[in-house]
Amino acid sequence: MPRSHSTHHHPPHADDAEPFTLEGLTESLRSKGLRMTGNRRAILQVLLQAEEPLGLEQIQSEAVRYARGGETPDFATVFRMMALLEELKLARKVNLGRASSFFELADSRHHRDHLVCTDCGTVTPLEESCPVETLERQIARKHGYTQVTHSLEFFGRCGDCSTGSPS
Ligand SMILES: [Zn+2]
Ligand SMILES: [Zn+2]
Secondary structure: OOOOOOOOOOOOOOOOOOOOOHHHHHHHHHHOOOOOOHHHHHHHHHHHHOOOOEEHHHHHHHHHHHOOOOOOOOHHHHHHHHHHHHHOOOEEEEOOOOOOOEEEEOOHHHOOOEEEEOOOOOEEEOOOOOOOHHHHHHHHHHHOOOOOOOOOEEEEOOHHHHOOOOO
16 A cells, blocks of 8 residues: 655654554553553543643543443543653643643644634644744754654634624
């Protein structure tokens, strides 16, 4: 099967052998000596399906869909899991200009920048190719960094929130 043409960037030195799949993430956790519990699996499935950065409450409520045997993660479990994934560089926080934290998997091949409505909080992943991809590579080269990533959010008021109110 021919590989689909992709414009997603690969960091020059990233080890992409272990993709961001349920199997790959499970393997990453196991290699750190962490047990794959039903709750952890459910949280990973939520993150893998996510189209936009998710808050802890959202992750918790969506994890119910993947839970098996009546076991669903409580808030503290989600909190600890996300802290763990962040520490392992498997997930990252996305700044949406709000007090609470939002997370996405740190998968550079599915990198998306975001447009955020400051009124209703709607997050739109941008379909456009990343505007700072070239800059990111230049910065990495100039400073001798590898595995450089970024998070880029544009803020404004969405069409619904702008309608009927003076801006
Ligand atoms: Zn809005
Ligand atoms: Zn970007």
